[in-house]
Amino acid sequence: MSELTLFLIRFAYLAVLWIFVLSAISVIRSDMFGARIPEARAARKKAGKQAKPVRRRGQPTHLAVVEGANAGEQAALDDAPLLIGRGSDAAIRLDDDYVSTRHARVAASGDQWYVEDLGSTNGTYVGSVRITQPTTISLGTQVRIGKTILELRK
Amino acid sequence: MSQTGALMGFVHRRRRGAELFLLVLALAVGIGAYAAVGLGVDGEVPVDIVGYGGWLAALVLVAHFTLRFAAPYADPVLLPVVAALNGLGLAVIHRLDLAKEAAGKPHDYAQQQLIWMTLGVALFVGTVALVRDHRVLQRFTYTSGLGAVVLLLLPLVPGLGYRNFGAQIWIRVGPFSFQPGELAKVLLVVAVAGYLVLHRDALALAGRRLLFLDLPRGRDLGPILMMWGLSLGILVFQRDLGSSLLFFGLFLVMLYVATERAGWPVVGLLLFSAGALAAYQLFGHVRNRVNIWLDPMAYIDQTPGSGQLVEGLFGMGWGGLIGRGFGEGRPDRIPVAESDFIIAAIGEELGLTGVMAVLLLYGLIVERALRTALICRDGFGKLVATGLAAVFALQVFVVVGGVTGLIPLTGLTTPFLSYGGSSLVANWVIIALVARISDQARRPPPDLSPEAAGTGDDDATQVVKLR
Numbered sequence: 001m002s003e004l005t006l007f008l009i010r011f012a013y014l015a016v017l018w019i020f021v022l023s024a025i026s027v028i029r030s031d032m033f034g035a036r037i038p039e040a041r042a043a044r045k046k047a048g049k050q051a052k053p054v055r056r057r058g059q060p061t062h063l064a065v066v067e068g069a070n071a072g073e074q075a076a077l078d079d080a081p082l083l084i085g086r087g088s089d090a091a092i093r094l095d096d097d098y099v100s101t102r103h104a105r106v107a108a109s110g111d112q113w114y115v116e117d118l119g120s121t122n123g124t125y126v127g128s129v130r131i132t133q134p135t136t137i138s139l140g141t142q143v144r145i146g147k148t149i150l151e152l153r154k
Numbered sequence: 155m156s157q158t159g160a161l162m163g164f165v166h167r168r169r170r171g172a173e174l175f176l177l178v179l180a181l182a183v184g185i186g187a188y189a190a191v192g193l194g195v196d197g198e199v200p201v202d203i204v205g206y207g208g209w210l211a212a213l214v215l216v217a218h219f220t221l222r223f224a225a226p227y228a229d230p231v232l233l234p235v236v237a238a239l240n241g242l243g244l245a246v247i248h249r250l251d252l253a254k255e256a257a258g259k260p261h262d263y264a265q266q267q268l269i270w271m272t273l274g275v276a277l278f279v280g281t282v283a284l285v286r287d288h289r290v291l292q293r294f295t296y297t298s299g300l301g302a303v304v305l306l307l308l309p310l311v312p313g314l315g316y317r318n319f320g321a322q323i324w325i326r327v328g329p330f331s332f333q334p335g336e337l338a339k340v341l342l343v344v345a346v347a348g349y350l351v352l353h354r355d356a357l358a359l360a361g362r363r364l365l366f367l368d369l370p371r372g373r374d375l376g377p378i379l380m381m382w383g384l385s386l387g388i389l390v391f392q393r394d395l396g397s398s399l400l401f402f403g404l405f406l407v408m409l410y411v412a413t414e415r416a417g418w419p420v421v422g423l424l425l426f427s428a429g430a431l432a433a434y435q436l437f438g439h440v441r442n443r444v445n446i447w448l449d450p451m452a453y454i455d456q457t458p459g460s461g462q463l464v465e466g467l468f469g470m471g472w473g474g475l476i477g478r479g480f481g482e483g484r485p486d487r488i489p490v491a492e493s494d495f496i497i498a499a500i501g502e503e504l505g506l507t508g509v510m511a512v513l514l515l516y517g518l519i520v521e522r523a524l525r526t527a528l529i530c531r532d533g534f535g536k537l538v539a540t541g542l543a544a545v546f547a548l549q550v551f552v553v554v555g556g557v558t559g560l561i562p563l564t565g566l567t568t569p570f571l572s573y574g575g576s577s578l579v580a581n582w583v584i585i586a587l588v589a590r591i592s593d594q595a596r597r598p599p600p601d602l603s604p605e606a607a608g609t610g611d612d613d614a615t616q617v618v619k620l621r
Contacts, residue, residue: 006194010479013190014504017511020179020238024231024518027172031230133531133599 060113060139060152063106068148069095077152081107084145085118098122098146106143112136113152115143122146166529166596169230170222176234177214184210184241187480191249194481195256209268210241213275220279224286225593229522232592235515236570236585240271240578242512243571245480246492246499253486263492263573270575274582281586288591292534295348302341305334306384310391321394321565333576335388335397336567339404339545340583346405347537349377350412354533358413378418381405382425389433395440396566400548402426407544408537411527447562462489466498466557470509477505492573494565497557512571516550519543523588530595539591542584 063082064074075082075091082091085103094103100120106113116134117124125144126135137143143150185207192200200206214237221228248264285291291298309315314325324331350357357374385402388394406422433440439458446453446460450467453460465488473483485491485499492499501509523543527536549566556563567577 006479006482009190009193010477010482013186013480014476014507014511016179016182016186017242017504017508020176020183020234021511021514021518023179024176024235024515027169027176027231028518028522030172031166031169132533 058139058154059111060154062153063092063150064153065092065094066142066149066151068146070148074153077106077108077113080113081105084150085120092150094146094148096146096148099148103145104143106137107134113138120145166227166598168226170218170226173221173230173233174218176231177218177237180234180238180241181207181211181214183238184245187242187245188248190480191245191252194479195249195252196481206268209272210244213272217275217278220282221589221593224282225589227593227596228282228589229526229592229596231518232522232585232589235518235522236582239512239515239570242500243496243568243573244268244271246485246496246503246571247573249480249503250486250492250499252481253484257486266575267573267578270578271582273575274579277579278582278586281583282590285587285590288535288538288587288594289532291344291538292348292351295345295352298341299345299349302338302345303384305338305341306388308334322392323394323397333574335394336576336580337583339397339400340542340580340587342401343404343408343538343541343545346408347534347541350408350537351533353377354412357409357418358415375421378405378409378422378425382429386429386433389429389440390437393437393439395443395562395564396552399552399564400545400566402429403548404541404544407548408541411540412537443562443564447559450559462495463557463559463563465489466491466495466501467559469498469502470558473502473505475506477501477503477508479503493567494553494563494572495557496568496571496573497554500571513550513554516546516569519585520547522592526588526592526595530591531599535591535594539588542588545584 060077062074062076065071070092073092079091083102083105084090084092084094084099085101086094086096086099087101090102100118100122102118103120104115104117104124106115108114114134114136115124115126115131117131123130125131126137126141137152139152139154141151185203188206189199189203192198192203214233217233217237221233244264244267247267251260251262251264254261308325309323311325314327315322316324316326316331318324318331323333323335325334326332381402385398388401389398402422406419409418409422410416430440434444435441442458446463450460450464454464455461469483469485469488472478477483480503483499483502485502488495488498497509497512500512504511520543523539523546527539527543530536530539546569549569552561552564553566553568555561556566567574569581570578572578
C-alpha cells in the first residue's frame, strides 16, 4: 500500500467523520426552526377564534372568587382568556400577598376551560395538586391561588 | 416553568426520516473506520467486513425501528450520534487488538465489545418499550436510591468484589465481571430527581442572605452532606477517584438546576475542596495523581508512575493536526489504551481533527439532553434529563481532561468509545431514557378542540399509565 493511498484514506475518513458531525448539526438546526403549526390545526384554531363560543345550558358563564380577601368578586368568561394576579391588568385583581403579579390565567379551548400557571412563585393548585401544565377545570372545581379559592360558576 | 409552548399550537415534527439518514452516515463512520483500520494495518479491507457491517447495521436498525414504533417523537440526533461513537470505538479497539496480535499477545476485545453492544442495544429496546412514560419512574424514587447504594456497596462484599488497577469497583459472577457503579449512576439520577422535585421548594426558598449569596438553611444540608459522604466513601473504600467526582458533581448540578440558587454550588464546591484537600493529605494514591499531573515527565519510570499518561501525551503530540492514519501510529505503546486512554489512541491516529469531531459529538449528546430538559413539560422529566446530560458532560470532561493533562487523571470510561461492558450497557440505558423523555416532551399536546373530542370522551385528561 503506497504512502499516497494511505494519506488519501486518512483524509477520506476524516471527511466522513466531519460530514456526519455537520449533518447532525444541520438536522438540529432545522429542528430548531422546524416546529411548525400543522395547517389543519392552525386553520381550526383560527376558525375557532372567530366564531363565538356556542353558549349552551350547563356551561359556566363566569369565574368567581369563593374564598379569600376578594370573596364575592367575579369576572365574565366572555372576556376569556382571564388573567388572575395582583397586577392592575388582571381580570380578577386579588389583594393577596401570596399571589404573583401575573399569576395564572383561565382560557377556553372549545368547550373545555383550563387554568394555566404563568410561572408564579407560590403555584396554582387544582384540588390539592400543584399544576405544572394547563389543566382542565369544570363547574365547581376549586382552583387555589395563594390564600384565594376560585371556581367556575353558571 | 411556563407552559406557553403547549398553548401556542406549534408541534415538533417526528423527523424519523432524518434519523434514518443520519444513521446511514453513522454506519459509514463506524464501518468506514473498520475498513480503514484493515487497510492501514494489513493493506486490505478485512474479509469479515460484510458480516461485521451487517451486524452493526442490524443493531442500529433495530434501535431505529423501536424508536419509530414506540417513541415516534424522540429526538432524531441522539441515536445516530451514539451509533457513530460506538462504531468508532469498536474500530479503534479492533485496531489495538491487531497491534497486540502483531506483538504476540493476542486478545479479542473488539469481539467482546460487540457482544456488549448487542446487549446494550437490547437493553435500549427494552427500556424504550417498557418505560412508556418516564413519569412512572418517579414512583421508584426511594427504591432506586436504595438500589444505587446497594450496587455501590456490592464490590466491597468479600468474595464477590475484586480489585483491578487499584480500584475496588468490580464484581465477578462466574466468568463475568461487571462494574455495578455504572448502573448505579442511572438509578441515582432517578432517585435524586424524584427527591428534588418534591423538596425543591424547601431547598430553594428557605435560607438566609449573606452578601449577595442566598445560603441554604442548616437543616436542609442533610441530603448534600449525605451525598458528600457517599462520594467520600467511594473514594476511601473503593479508591475510585473518578466515580466519586462524578457522583458529587452530578448531585450538585441537579441541586442547582432544581433550586436555581447559587448558594448550593458554593457550598458544594467548599465541601469538595475540603474533601479533596483531606484526600490529598491522607491518601498516597491521590497525592500521586496530583504530583503526576503537575510534572508528568518526572515520574515516567516509576511504579506507580506516569508512563501511561506520558505515552498518551506523546501519542497525541505525534498525531498532530490530522493524525498518523489508522495503522500508522503506535497506540499500543499506551498501557490499556482501549479503556481510559482511548481518546489518546484516537488523537494519535486521527489527530486533533478526529478528537475535535468526537468531542463535538459528545457536545451534541449533552445539548440534545439539555434541550429535552428545556422543553419537557414536567419537573421530574426535566431533572432526569438534566442529570443524564450532566453524567455525560462530567464523565467526558473528567476523562478527557485527565488524559490531556488538564486535570489530575482519574479513572473513568469514555462513554461509548472505551472497552468495557458495564459502562457501554449503562450508557445505552441512559440514551434510552433521554429518548423516552424527549418523545414525551416533543409529542404535541392532546387536541382540546371540540371536533377532536368526538365521542364526548374527556380527551383533555391525559391518562398516565397506572401500571
